[in-house]
Amino acid sequence: MSDKSYEEIFSEFEEITNHYSRSDQYFDILYDSVSSTTIAKTPSAENFSVNTKKSGIVARTFSGIWNEVAIEEGSDIGVIRNKIPKLTKKGDTIAEFEGWELNKEIKPKIDPSIIPIEDKIKKVREIYEYVKNYDERIFNVQVKYMELLIERIFVNNEGCKLRQVIPRIRVMVLPLAREGSVVDYDYSIISGEIGYEIFDLFDHELLEKTVKNSLEMLEAELPPAGRRTIILDPQMAGLIAHESFGHGLEADQILRDRSYLKQHLNKQVASDICSIYDTPSLKNKLGSYFFDDEGIKAGNNVLVENGILKDFIYDRRSASDLSAIPQGNGRRESFAHPINVRMSNTYFGSGDYSLNELISETNEGIMLVHGFFGMEDPLGGGMQCTSKKAYLVENGEKTKILKATALSGDVLELLKNIDAVSKDPTKLDGGTCGKGSEDLVPVTSGGSYLRVRNALVSPG
Amino acid sequence: MSNERLNLIEKRLNSKNIEEYEIYLVERNMYETIFLKNQADNERDIRDFEYFIRILSQKKDETGIGVIKGNSMDIGQIDKNIDICATLSKFNSSSPYDFPGKTHITDLNTADKKILDDPIAIKKDLSEELIAEASQQKDVKTTFGRFRIHSYHNFLRNSNALDLNSKKTFFFVEFALKAQKNGALSEFWDVGYYKEKEHLKFNERVNNWARRAKDTLRAEEPKPANDAIVIFPPSVLREAINPVIGFHALAIAHFEKVSRYNIGDKVASDNITLIDDGLLDGGLSSNSWDSEGNPQQETEVLKNGVFRNRLYDQKYAILDDVLSTGNAKRAESGTVVNGISNLKILPGDISFEKMISNVKEGYYIEQFSWLHPDDKSGNFGAEIRNGYYIKNGEFQNPIKLGNVSGNILEMVKNCIYISKEREFSENVLFPYMAFNNLNVSS
Numbered sequence: 001m002s003d004k005s006y007e008e009i010f011s012e013f014e015e016i017t018n019h020y021s022r023s024d025q026y027f028d029i030l031y032d033s034v035s036s037t038t039i040a041k042t043p044s045a046e047n048f049s050v051n052t053k054k055s056g057i058v059a060r061t062f063s064g065i066w067n068e069v070a071i072e073e074g075s076d077i078g079v080i081r082n083k084i085p086k087l088t089k090k091g092d093t094i095a096e097f098e099g100w101e102l103n104k105e106i107k108p109k110i111d112p113s114i115i116p117i118e119d120k121i122k123k124v125r126e127i128y129e130y131v132k133n134y135d136e137r138i139f140n141v142q143v144k145y146m147e148l149l150i151e152r153i154f155v156n157n158e159g160c161k162l163r164q165v166i167p168r169i170r171v172m173v174l175p176l177a178r179e180g181s182v183v184d185y186d187y188s189i190i191s192g193e194i195g196y197e198i199f200d201l202f203d204h205e206l207l208e209k210t211v212k213n214s215l216e217m218l219e220a221e222l223p224p225a226g227r228r229t230i231i232l233d234p235q236m237a238g239l240i241a242h243e244s245f246g247h248g249l250e251a252d253q254i255l256r257d258r259s260y261l262k263q264h265l266n267k268q269v270a271s272d273i274c275s276i277y278d279t280p281s282l283k284n285k286l287g288s289y290f291f292d293d294e295g296i297k298a299g300n301n302v303l304v305e306n307g308i309l310k311d312f313i314y315d316r317r318s319a320s321d322l323s324a325i326p327q328g329n330g331r332r333e334s335f336a337h338p339i340n341v342r343m344s345n346t347y348f349g350s351g352d353y354s355l356n357e358l359i360s361e362t363n364e365g366i367m368l369v370h371g372f373f374g375m376e377d378p379l380g381g382g383m384q385c386t387s388k389k390a391y392l393v394e395n396g397e398k399t400k401i402l403k404a405t406a407l408s409g410d411v412l413e414l415l416k417n418i419d420a421v422s423k424d425p426t427k428l429d430g431g432t433c434g435k436g437s438e439d440l441v442p443v444t445s446g447g448s449y450l451r452v453r454n455a456l457v458s459p460g
Numbered sequence: 461m462s463n464e465r466l467n468l469i470e471k472r473l474n475s476k477n478i479e480e481y482e483i484y485l486v487e488r489n490m491y492e493t494i495f496l497k498n499q500a501d502n503e504r505d506i507r508d509f510e511y512f513i514r515i516l517s518q519k520k521d522e523t524g525i526g527v528i529k530g531n532s533m534d535i536g537q538i539d540k541n542i543d544i545c546a547t548l549s550k551f552n553s554s555s556p557y558d559f560p561g562k563t564h565i566t567d568l569n570t571a572d573k574k575i576l577d578d579p580i581a582i583k584k585d586l587s588e589e590l591i592a593e594a595s596q597q598k599d600v601k602t603t604f605g606r607f608r609i610h611s612y613h614n615f616l617r618n619s620n621a622l623d624l625n626s627k628k629t630f631f632f633v634e635f636a637l638k639a640q641k642n643g644a645l646s647e648f649w650d651v652g653y654y655k656e657k658e659h660l661k662f663n664e665r666v667n668n669w670a671r672r673a674k675d676t677l678r679a680e681e682p683k684p685a686n687d688a689i690v691i692f693p694p695s696v697l698r699e700a701i702n703p704v705i706g707f708h709a710l711a712i713a714h715f716e717k718v719s720r721y722n723i724g725d726k727v728a729s730d731n732i733t734l735i736d737d738g739l740l741d742g743g744l745s746s747n748s749w750d751s752e753g754n755p756q757q758e759t760e761v762l763k764n765g766v767f768r769n770r771l772y773d774q775k776y777a778i779l780d781d782v783l784s785t786g787n788a789k790r791a792e793s794g795t796v797v798n799g800i801s802n803l804k805i806l807p808g809d810i811s812f813e814k815m816i817s818n819v820k821e822g823y824y825i826e827q828f829s830w831l832h833p834d835d836k837s838g839n840f841g842a843e844i845r846n847g848y849y850i851k852n853g854e855f856q857n858p859i860k861l862g863n864v865s866g867n868i869l870e871m872v873k874n875c876i877y878i879s880k881e882r883e884f885s886e887n888v889l890f891p892y893m894a895f896n897n898l899n900v901s902s
Binding site for chain 1: 488490492494496497499500501502503504505506507508509510525526527528529530531532533534536537540541544545547548551552553554555601603604634636638645646647649651684712715716717718775776779793794795828829830832834836837839840841842843845860861862863865899901902
């Protein structure tokens with residue numbers, strides 16, 4: 001397959017798709033290929049690896065349930081015809097969406113494929129050396145460069161004929177600091193639909209900031225446990241929007257009767273100064289694309305507007321069952337993974353406060369900074385979101401630095417207790433999201449700064 | 461089929477006069493049923509294949525290692541892959557390294573012949589059994605589930621005449637049961653891999669899920685406490701011990717200067733003896749050989765709380781002038797990394813029931829949202845999903861929400877009880893354990 005041109009793949013896919021009549025059954029077929037380059041450096045190891053276009057295809061039909069066959073590169077595509085039966089009169093078991101055509105390649109400013117591998121290695125080594133030598137308390141540095149090129153070709157029997165080629169790059173720098181017996185760290189990650197120009201963003205200013213952030217952690221104290229006024233930075237706001245709230249809006253959970261939000265549609269779920277979106281069509285973000293893995297055009301989900309829950313997030317199946325308009329949220333990790341309803345770029349809209357006002361108006365609180373990880377609870381509406389660090393806020397000023405801080409409790413209670421949103425432009429940070437423990441897809445999440453009254457924090 | 465693929469790749473390597481090479485090839489078949497409520501909603505049949513080539517370039521006092529991953533068997537593409545891999549090896553700068561050679565490998569059966577013979581029939585029978593058990597439960601409903609059979613065939617061949625292959629079968633189960641009463645909702649959501657069919661025990665397992673889902677309906681937030689007694693089951697201990705104690709025991713952690721463990725240090729309570737067992741019967745990570753072809757083995761990590769041995773792959777074994785303990789893992793990118801295999805903790809001398817009865821006041825945590833401790837510091841703080849408050853030796857009310865926090869490296873120094881009973885949870889065989897230095901907040 002990967003040895004064929006995309007025109008040949010289209011032709012082969014159209015031939016097999018024509019075998020299945022839309023009036024009798026829904027059928028689609030997806031080609032997935034990933035090329036990658038990974039360069040990682042730590043004190044005791046350098047790891048370089050290249051993945052040259054690992055590819056496969058997955059085809060499926062719907063007859064009331066999905067029947068899906070995935071095969072690897074080089075397989076006889078005839079296997080699909082043998083394994084996916086031709087049906088009759090099952091076409092209306094799933095709604096029909098209008099077919100469309102697209103052939104789009106994102107061209108980054110500097111195409112990484114034309115940069116010699118030795119130049120990329122040199123960049124990683126330079127970052128490593130700069131950070132390692134910045135301060136004698138830095139005893140370990142981890143630098144990782146990961147470059148991906150993803151090609152997806154989709155054809156279905158509703159007239160979709162789609163191709164997208166998307167570059168994604170991620171660079172991480174993690175300096176570990178030690179003083180006496182205290183060891184701690186912070187890190188910086190930049191990612192997106194971006195090219196080799198990503199290294200321009202990792203300038204000395206950012207590297208110095210990254211090292212200083214790690215060194216600052218050496219002074220960090222354990223955070224207190226209990227209820228406090230908190231200020232969340234855009235990364236923590238994004239974690240709440242995505243993990244604690246967004247997963248409960250994925251409409252497969254609605255079909256499963258497994259979402260605490262099912263009963264809240266068109267009702268108040270957050271403070272009226274809050275709006276939350278999921279937008280796969282944003283440009284150049286890690287969670288962006290032109291069409292999802294079901295051929296649905298990427299759009300914009302307005303999830304919460306002025307505190308009111310306006311909509312859920314759909315794939316083809318849930319949109320069909322719930323008579324909704326999907327915005328392109330049916331995603332696969334790869335050809336070997338199933339479609340699930342997935343978020344893309346999920347974020348809070350901006351408000352009208354300045355960050356200074358948020359802090360200066362807070363007599364006693366905690367500012368949670370640098371979203372670390374979070375976990376979903378779509379049925380219970382519970383929350384676990386942890387920041388890498390935090391600051392005590394006393395008498396309107398940031399004072400002591402605190403270690404990792406966990407935010408827990410009831411997510412709707414937290415959303416309703418938001419009393420201020422900053423006017424900073426929405427900031428999105430990239431990451432990887434699993435559905436439960438697997439099926440990982442690239443996403444971003446973010447927003448601006450939020451202040452929340454009476455939130456439950458503890459050491460994380 | 462795969463021997464033909466191996467032969468072709470090796471022929472191309474030889475045609476380019478590559479002297480030191482390794483081919484690692486994986487064939488994967490997966491068969492899955494995804495449930496929507498009590499009905500099958502997606503029947504999936506997946507075939508995947510990939511190969512990794514590593515090429516060494518020996519230099520003065522160091523070795524360059526190139527790694528390539530692909531799945532094209534087109535000769536032109538294989539040649540291109542080999543050229544890229546050789547280039548990577550020239551630029552790479554690693555510590556001195558050689559591929560393992562032939563040695564004695566223990567014969568270990570890690571595949572169920574019945575699954576190899578007819579995986580689709582086995583999947584059908586077991587997924588029907590799972591959904592039938594769930595459907596019989598009173599006062600709970602299935603919201604969704606996944607049942608998957610994995611059947612893998614791995615091959616490793618290198619320029620030191622090593623030529624190995626092994627088959628492995630195992631299961632994946634994800635299942636959520638919901639309870640509902642007077643507008644309140646609760647669930648038990650379980651996710652895990654199981655090596656053997658005998659580990660699935662759907663009747664017992666589904667009954668437990670249902671009991672937990674129903675109990676959580678009446679859960680309260682836990683009473684806050686410092687230095688609380690907290691008891692964990694094997695599944696929670698796996699999430700606590702593997703990423704922290706397992707990490708600090710690895711040779712890579714020592715050479716990266718992040719391990720807190722020196723040989724002979726007292727790092728845990730006297731009652732803890734921890735073993736890395738790459739040959740553990742029923743262990744998810746069991747295999748005769750590791751990802752470089754070194755034999756997997758049993759290595760005592762902690763004996764009565766004292767750190768005894770590090771876990772080595774070939775790279776770090778050469779650096780420390782010792783033999784590999786068979787602890788090499790293959791990363792997604794194809795690089796070889798130092799990692800644990802299966803961990804087991806020797807059983808204690810009291811029953812789980814007796815352990816509970818000994819606790820005047822404490823907590824039993826069956827499931828966290830995500831424990832996710834920091835591997836280097838051992839710090840953690842996680843939300844309670846399902847648990848129980850213990851008072852005067854008996855379970856009182858179920859608990860939910862609130863956080864348990866502490867440090868795994870310190871926690872294992874304060875282990876007050878270890879149960880006689882042990883259970884498999886993926887790549888561990890652990891007992892139930894009680895600790896008295898954790899904090900509970902709500």
